[in-house]
Amino acid sequence: MREQHLRPSPISATVDFEADGVQHGFLRLPYSRDDSAWGSVMIPITVIKNGEGPTALLTGGNHGDEYEGPIALFDLALKLDPAEVRGRVIIVPAMNYPAFLAGTRTSPIDKGNMNRSFPGKPDGTVTEKIADYFQRILLPLADIVLDFHSGGRTLDFLPFCAAHILPDKAQEAKAFEFVRAFGAPYSMKMLEIDAVGMYDTAAEDMGKIFITTELGGGGSATALTAAIAKRGVANVLRHAGIIAGEIDAQPTRWLDMPSDDCFAFAEDGGLVEFLFDLGDTVEQDAVIARILPVGRTGAKPFEVRARMSGLLAARHYPGLIKAGDCCAVLAVTV
Amino acid sequence: MREQHLRPSPISATVDFEADGVQHGFLRLPYSRDDSAWGSVMIPITVIKNGEGPTALLTGGNHGDEYEGPIALFDLALKLDPAEVRGRVIIVPAMNYPAFLAGTRTSPIDKGNMNRSFPGKPDGTVTEKIADYFQRILLPLADIVLDFHSGGRTLDFLPFCAAHILPDKAQEAKAFEFVRAFGAPYSMKMLEIDAVGMYDTAAEDMGKIFITTELGGGGSATALTAAIAKRGVANVLRHAGIIAGEIDAQPTRWLDMPSDDCFAFAEDGGLVEFLFDLGDTVEQDAVIARILPVGRTGAKPFEVRARMSGLLAARHYPGLIKAGDCCAVLAVTV
Amino acid sequence: MREQHLRPSPISATVDFEADGVQHGFLRLPYSRDDSAWGSVMIPITVIKNGEGPTALLTGGNHGDEYEGPIALFDLALKLDPAEVRGRVIIVPAMNYPAFLAGTRTSPIDKGNMNRSFPGKPDGTVTEKIADYFQRILLPLADIVLDFHSGGRTLDFLPFCAAHILPDKAQEAKAFEFVRAFGAPYSMKMLEIDAVGMYDTAAEDMGKIFITTELGGGGSATALTAAIAKRGVANVLRHAGIIAGEIDAQPTRWLDMPSDDCFAFAEDGGLVEFLFDLGDTVEQDAVIARILPVGRTGAKPFEVRARMSGLLAARHYPGLIKAGDCCAVLAVTV
Amino acid sequence: MREQHLRPSPISATVDFEADGVQHGFLRLPYSRDDSAWGSVMIPITVIKNGEGPTALLTGGNHGDEYEGPIALFDLALKLDPAEVRGRVIIVPAMNYPAFLAGTRTSPIDKGNMNRSFPGKPDGTVTEKIADYFQRILLPLADIVLDFHSGGRTLDFLPFCAAHILPDKAQEAKAFEFVRAFGAPYSMKMLEIDAVGMYDTAAEDMGKIFITTELGGGGSATALTAAIAKRGVANVLRHAGIIAGEIDAQPTRWLDMPSDDCFAFAEDGGLVEFLFDLGDTVEQDAVIARILPVGRTGAKPFEVRARMSGLLAARHYPGLIKAGDCCAVLAVTV
Amino acid sequence: MREQHLRPSPISATVDFEADGVQHGFLRLPYSRDDSAWGSVMIPITVIKNGEGPTALLTGGNHGDEYEGPIALFDLALKLDPAEVRGRVIIVPAMNYPAFLAGTRTSPIDKGNMNRSFPGKPDGTVTEKIADYFQRILLPLADIVLDFHSGGRTLDFLPFCAAHILPDKAQEAKAFEFVRAFGAPYSMKMLEIDAVGMYDTAAEDMGKIFITTELGGGGSATALTAAIAKRGVANVLRHAGIIAGEIDAQPTRWLDMPSDDCFAFAEDGGLVEFLFDLGDTVEQDAVIARILPVGRTGAKPFEVRARMSGLLAARHYPGLIKAGDCCAVLAVTV
């Protein structure tokens, strides 16, 4: 076992995962630095427990600029009454807390991308230490894991909930039942090509039910997307039997990304003009977006064309685009 | 006359404003700095002229993170055929060009907010030198001025075209005819409390017809908002008689911001959850948004309430908000 | 009158200076910037008023890294009961609020040194706008002004309260009575050579009673220096008749800085070793400090010598010193 | 042996450790970077040797913002006459030399905390390369190691000399004899919970006598604390028999930190007001410090309470504090 | 085999290395970051192939501030007609492309020095990922490798082409034939003391013919040095038989750097005055350069003396020098 050779995590929790009731506390990670020799990163955590039952681990802020998850989870932590609960709900509204406070995808401390840092290291960077704590302490406590994502400041997505195609088909089937329960406007079956370092993979490799979302983006949340997140997490807890009541069922469209042709990249930078909006149908070879050169007027734009037909499922968000940026993602309905 | 005592502008144009045909060139502003002792800022400009007729001065990028204007104007500069024109069209797609290249509201060189820098100074900052060139060279050439704005990276607006309430009612009436011709989904009559330093005021004080827009925001543009901008500028040129053809008429809703009660400010920072989206109707005293404290879970959110009833016309865009930020703007239909 | 030609201040107060009772509010200064197009600086202010009587204007954080004033004033704002008050107390615990939040002497926004920014400008920098608000709105409301200073991160002082030698001897005498009432361990009569731009001068030129302090430094406060500040402000309010009760009288030593020979400057940078501590007596020509060259071992230190005999009243605080830094200040007892 | 598989250190010394006399030189560490392709870090070192005898390795600047050690050691390097010496004294006044030049705890090059970088790596970061040189070259030369620390810019300590509780009780006893000889006002027996990466541990694991200090802090040194350091190092050399003469014996109070209850952390940020100063006695449950919220006046402060009774042995230094910072450390006398 | 255990490279090429003709494309390296969640580094590459024959791998921009190589290679990529080619030419004008765009020696992303990053890592930093791609994909395709260097912004060199003294004398001999063919004004036989991490070593260890250059420096290129590079690369392709025609033969002087005495380092920083220029003959003990202290006038300069006689082959370039910088390099003619 890899874990047994590792140092203990430097993180200590101010909550007791085994105690009944509501506890609001912190994961305290010592972090010595120029502006605080004996400072710490204090990651807010809530544990709500009531007797026996399954454990749901609910996380947002895996990337720090994605807001539907943190909104739904700070709200849930505030409102969920332990009397309503059977089992345990562990809520970490902002996993990569330094990134969340900075409003950035990655940690301002070490540029760590939390979702490429698993299984983490107890003696690594701040981001790796947090990942290690989830790997060795929190994930083992969980039965069902819901990790919220959105597009962040640089991407915008159609709102969907998703799970992965997995080798263990029973595990996969259970996950997709949770996706259905979540009830986002869109739902997706994802096949991860390069799953190394992901929180998703860490959870799935332990046999946990893992579901995730993309619920908008651009570094903001709307009333609409926040409501999807809040309803979704309640539905997930209902489906898990942790809270009682009927699932607030919603229609959903199932999407698939069949190949690399889904992705359209920019080979040149400039001012991007989209000719389609999210949810629009794009025919193969159509110009999805034009990239206008900004160095002078009168210069011919670069065209970004669809390599397959599909729905515009995600797009580059900022008004300027750089060479190498993913400009658009298409998906097909299934 | 103030101008006669000023030094000549250090900016030189590589285009001839009196020549017929299409010219793509630059406003060259010498800018000596550590990384280029004899460097310049090169602001793209297009002049399209055909015989006698009115002059339209079309500008975008007054704030560098607002994209509908630059998209419509780089596109127009590329496509407009002088044979279609009667009179002159002067296009500067990105007035505050250093800000536009940086994707920021203000200039990265001097933090200059172009729309608070008029009438500018020939021996001032880079932003002030650009303002001075518009004040003394470009505005005097124009009959009709269209300046595109959007919300930028930190605000999001319902799309509208607008003009100001003016002391000269004939000038005002003509401006609102152009607003109607523009054909945005919303239109607004604005009363500027503090108009000092604005490009708008500079143009209006010279007796020019001046119209402006807010066409979305968040530091991006959609296919929808870019199309509004492109259609609007064509309608404006048609209404001015500079290009021929029927105006592509569109329905519009007229809005008004009757008092300071339109504005709702955040007194505390945190994670903002909007309970309404743009265009939604909000009753007086309703909670428009909640600001969730991010230092710990379980803390009570701050509420931002409506001080009047109205439509949600603009909102703070990023997911985090700081104390003092304008959270929401309401407007009433007229 | 200079003021009548100026624009109105862009700052609006959320408190009513004429209302009885306690009000905690803000001076809201609109500040448009890249990360908040419609943002503001929100400077906390408290007004405590009860009927007729004199007005005391109490300020800290004129320099943002000086802490005794803010501690005493945030505490006073929290605790002072309007029932105890006769007249009015206006408390601004952190004048240069952006600097205070950053823990720096000057504003991180514009590098403005508040105490060199008076009389300010309504259309200037953020720091100048705050100065202008004090100049035109707050100072005219006041009878007695107490402005707290300490050494900040880069200087350390013996704790003293002070007032200026003034042309108006009646005004001067009243000020020194307040200095005596304050009751710091040391008291000083200051003759300002270059008083241009100071808040002190702005207040004194209006005929206000103005006193100030230096209460330690190094970018921190001790329990001892905070207690001096808290006792001092209470004594000042008692002496003014704004709150009732006996002055908590304290012994004080009067200091004087008779000439430029008080100051000892470093002509070379390095690691500074003081041979005397604050309050020690230094004879003329004695080596106050040695500056050890840090580029190599075995190099001869530079010596900083006393140009007069006196008490060590202030010293450079950080362990490293730069050429041109004031190393030490001597004072004589009177 | 781990070492035999490692590359040789890239560091070369310009001094000969085996030569008699005084040598002032450098540890030269090649460091290729954007502003010097063939640059180096030049760490000052002095070797003073006279015939046979023990070797003392004396270091300061392990953290770059702690000044008593560098003052005492630059001074000693300048003054120590080899004729007075029996054996060898190796002096490195600033181990983490880039951090020392920057006045920061960690290296500005790689953010390396020297005291968490042992045993280092010859092909690692600059900080790791320095650690590796101490690990493989300098520590093996030493019999007694004295490493100076203080609180740095963000902590302040009662002045003490210390050694560790060790498994080898003979080694431990010798170390505490040196602590007694040092003669600081306070002395401490430390039990390191997490000793991984420390210079202390590296030395102790080789069987060396290792003592260390905390001699004040706040990013400065006083005449008093510098004198403690200078006297202490002389006493240590006398106790080791390297220089002759009587130890300048001083009274000391022995302190102990019996449990984690010694530490009091801040859970919220703000303006910190200490109610006790260093050396004061604090009863269990007493409020050690109050943290005043800075976002508005009139808000209730957070209280930091003592979890045990004891002497205030260390405190957070800067006037502002962040959530997660260690606010205070208590110790008991033994 | 080390390679078989590694993950596949995350880099994908948009060119087909086996197709005949000219292809201009990219090495696309996914790089998720705050300003582009799904961004990439796009490294330009050209493949020119015509039937069977040897493969030359031509690289510039190994360090990003060295320009002769990129000039010669962007030019060659533009001009080389596949009809002229027998075999294959793979051109990467800027290996460390992020560094090249920034005009810096190392990568602005990770501070990676490409020539100390081999063999790289597929899951390492951006620089290590690029190195890994060369190690595992491009170098195996090559028969002859030419890697252009110059002095960069901080060094200036006499223009030379070079190869290494190698254990395999046949390989070494072939390399020196290519050096002779290149035809730089100077040629050098280099013995690398510390070859760890170098691209050179990676290529040579695979048995490839590897030659390199130093062709000037200072962060610029002259018409003269660019012409040397352009002629040299053509000569190399001719010598390899990849393009036809006579070698444009040039006289060259062979240089040797016999020992560490070649290098003269600065022990103090300041303003550097060279007393010799590149190519000048310097006698042993002569003052090569004086370092003028800049803190005050009238201070004695430090002298940098020659430790051997020779030609001044390289020098520190910027006008200021820091302690530890290599000031001058001497070479002898052979």
Place this chain on the structure above:
Amino acid sequence: MREQHLRPSPISATVDFEADGVQHGFLRLPYSRDDSAWGSVMIPITVIKNGEGPTALLTGGNHGDEYEGPIALFDLALKLDPAEVRGRVIIVPAMNYPAFLAGTRTSPIDKGNMNRSFPGKPDGTVTEKIADYFQRILLPLADIVLDFHSGGRTLDFLPFCAAHILPDKAQEAKAFEFVRAFGAPYSMKMLEIDAVGMYDTAAEDMGKIFITTELGGGGSATALTAAIAKRGVANVLRHAGIIAGEIDAQPTRWLDMPSDDCFAFAEDGGLVEFLFDLGDTVEQDAVIARILPVGRTGAKPFEVRARMSGLLAARHYPGLIKAGDCCAVLAVTV
């Protein structure tokens, strides 16, 4: 008189301009800032005086990245024996001393370009305060002013000495006699179009003899260019009669820049390849340089062509060029 209304300069000199002998001292400019509340800028100055006679004011470092002047002047300050002098020599080797220490054209404190800051302001920025001191204190003391320039980090020049075409032909003639005496390889008659803010103009307007130089560039100095500067300043002092002895006469070629056609600007950024070197003859319409696009291989370069025939007198120095940079300057021999 403008000056009489101004505040006194805040700068104090530690030298006595009227005392005979050599004095090395400082211009001390108080500069309060975050890292030193009572800090100063200490600008080195030397005064060498011997009885009656003319005063020469010698300056370097007007731009901080130009090194021939500082080398010649730190050297002269060190070596010039007052016994050799008749009259007075005032030497300021680095006028914009903060810029000089940073190795940048402009001041790192305020981005001030010293040569666009005259006449300065006593209450302005640091750069303006220095300019004001020269304007009101130093220039009035001088008869002859020599101000050294070179190309700095971003330009490279043929080495020349120059003076301006002036309305006062007697003043002009005397200046050109000094240019001839200086004895640079090239000499130039300059007609300044926009002389506002220049030190040159400030001196000339007072009737002083003012000469200047451009002696190379690229942010470095060679043995050759430093020797030109050292010989030139000695020749100037001889010609002025301040030191005795024959002028070390040198051949020079006179250059003229007849019109704006001398300047060739880059309209696009990229990698610049010069086809001519400094001193080469370029025919009208010839391609002086090619700008290679760096975004992809195979893209057509932009050409920078000569608008007149002439000698290449100056060029952009760094390997990359930005749109708007001056690429090349041609001059004609006269």
